[in-house]
Amino acid sequence: MDIVFYITAFVTVISTIMVITRHNPVHALLYLIISLLSISVIFFLLGAPFAALLEIIIYAGAIMVLFIFVIMLLNLGKETARQEKEWLKPKVWIGPAILSAILFVELFYLITIADVAPYNLQTVDPKTVAISLFRPYLIGVELAAMLLMAGVVGAAHIGQHKKMILHRFLKEEGRL
């Protein structure tokens, strides 16, 4: 395998680990962007340049900007980082980490027992992807459009500033 792949894979894993361990949300976000960029390199290596571009433009570009906006809106800073430090005790993370490790070992085993021969990579260019997307997967595109529409409407609705509203059952309980 290409040495480039290993390097990028290594970068991806490291940056992802950093994402889940950082205390400051902005730091974590930066590491996530690095992780996404390296994944886009892997996509490119796998012969999927279109996916690599989308990864950078939409994920690293658009979605991460959303996160940054929210973090700024909530004004999360040092206070949050300090709090995170308190929350992230070994007592908290050791169990889940072990479980995840077991899961990974199992995945590792299952993937490696499959005897897969190496193959010659072929680039799947954007044109083929586009033809596939708008011919057999047209329904899927429509559904995705609807999903995005629902996401926009839902976000607009949920994001409105409202007063603290208790559920009616909780209200009753409170009265009692």
Next chain:
Amino acid sequence: MNNLLWLIPVLPFAGFLILALAGKHLSRVWVALIGAGSVSLSAIIVPIIGIGFLSHPPATGNYSQTLWTWMQVGDFNPKITLFLDALSLVFVFVITFIGALIHIYSAGFMASDKDYSRFFACMNLFVFSMLLLVLADNLLLLYLGWEGVGLCSYLLIGFWYENPVNGYAARKAFIITRIGDTAMAIGLFVIFYQFGTLAIPDILTKAPVLWHQGASIATITALLLLAGGVGKSAQLPLQTWLPDAMAGPSPVSALIHAATMVTAGVYLISRMHIIFQLSPIAQMIVAVIGAATLFIAGFSALTQYDIKRVLAYSTISQIGYMFLALGVGAWAAAIFHFMIHAFFKALLFLAAGAVIEALHHEHNIFKMGGLKNKLPVIFWTFLIGSASLAALPLISAGFYSKDQILWYAWAAEGGNPLLWFIGLLGAFITAVYTTRMMILVFWGEAKTEIGHRPGKLMTVPLIVLAFFSLFAGFIELPHNFGHFRLFSDLLQQVLPETILKAGMNTELQFQILALLSTLGGIYLAYVFYYKQPQRIEKLKQSRFVMNLYLFWFSGWGFDKLYNTLIVKPIVFMANVNKNDVVDKLYQGVTFITIRLYQSLSFTQSGSLRWYIMGLVIGAIIILSMQIML
């Protein structure tokens, strides 16, 4: 004429609907007008149809009017069809005519009752159901009417429901008749299974074809139907409800428990006579039940002191005569006695109701007396009714009908001397207890002050009924005495002619014997209760007589017997099973479910991370399975 038929049952039903829905908002006058008017209109329509039927007999021998198809399930499509032939004509006439009179009487009798409209609603519903019963063209519709009259009987026995005793009597009547009804329902299932139809004309034509004479299936069916009739008609062994049913108002006793409903069994048996004819055993059982009932009820009537219970036992006994007649194959005679009995027993109950009303609800005949001159109308009408009940020779209608039955009990094909003798003994007892009742109520010294006297509304029906009790017998005269057979000729269209045994031409002797037994009974009662009452006292000294008296008084101990044999074991089992053994299983299921839910609800911690942990563990397990297997 034919198309007026549907009006007969519909008018009382309309009356019921109006009274049940709007009765509370109507004035008493309107309630009485609707209640009595609807039945009276039906009573007017019946002769119109009847005259048409008699003057121009239809070719098929019946009028039939299909209103609509009740339901359609495969080949089974019972229709709401009204069916009028000679037999149902007699019943419809009696029901509407006597029903109308009793309704008019009730308008006066119940005048001060607070539930005036409820009473008339129930009575109208009863008349409707009874008409449906006798006009039904299929057994399913008949069964609807059958249950309808049972329901109305229950409602009206318990009419004064504030008193728990009345409610108990109503429940008793309902449950005991239900026993018979269940058997009858099974009988209907058998019939449907055998013939694939419940339409009465079809059954009657198919039965002799499919079943041979004496077939056991015919016997079973006949006995099941008989059980229904026995329950409804208060015959042995299901007779215990009728004396208690007297808890209802007197017009109810007159209409339901004397004139019409209790004779539904007679109607059913004569309607299905072909099935009974196919089974000589079943027919014999009918006769035996009739004879035994009339005997037992007669002796019980002798000992009662409640005037309505005397009449109740006499009703049981008279229906016993009808069963006896049916059993020996004297179909027309049974129906004839039914009609005459309806007249005089309705009269007696209404008159008794008037007496009770006049004496401030006093039921005890030993506390009555001396009413002969104080209530002359009631006295004369009651006397006529009693004469008919006791079958006073020649002048009373009861003589002609009962004499016919006695004669057939000996001479008809199914008759035998024992049945005849029991019938004769019954006639003797009837004369005794009737005279005893007359003497105690109307002669002697007055023991209770008279309240208010019955008004015109109450006396006019009495007079009309008295007229019929006297003269209705003349439409059917014995063979050797005019041989006038208007009634049996009419019924001949439907019911088979009574076949006499060979060499029977001595009817006169039997008539003289019957006459003597009646007169003897009257004389005996006259001696014991009027001339020398001290003889009764002397008799009461004897232990044996006293025990016998108590035994008869309790209706031959049937109530006690059923109590020990059936009621007590069931109550005992119910007590044992109070906590419902079977239910334990289901309680266990709910218990386990609740415990499981409680333990599982612990996992619903509301913590998102725990849920994800669950997901991860699940994934691990699934992957491990993939690896292991």
Next chain:
Amino acid sequence: MKSSIEIVMLLAGLLFVLGIAGVIIRKNIIFMLLSVEVMLNASGLAFVAAGSRWAQPDGQVMFIFILAMAAAEVSIGLALILQIYHQHKSLDIDKLKEMKG
């Protein structure tokens, strides 16, 4: 470049597991959402790798759908986070235990 699908799949699996671990161990909802993004990415990687193995465009198509879904999910999720913060003045997931059974 000669390539073996296994190693890419292993990378995807590793990223996925890291994402899961992140979702579980973090208390802050924003971090949980970030970890979910990581998981989505991992599955996208698996799709693209599989698509490239057979030189078919379907893998990339699936990746595009995942992308669309992730965008919608993030917009809703972030709106929810904003709302939660306004209501509870906290981003601690353990404080949102009102639905306890």
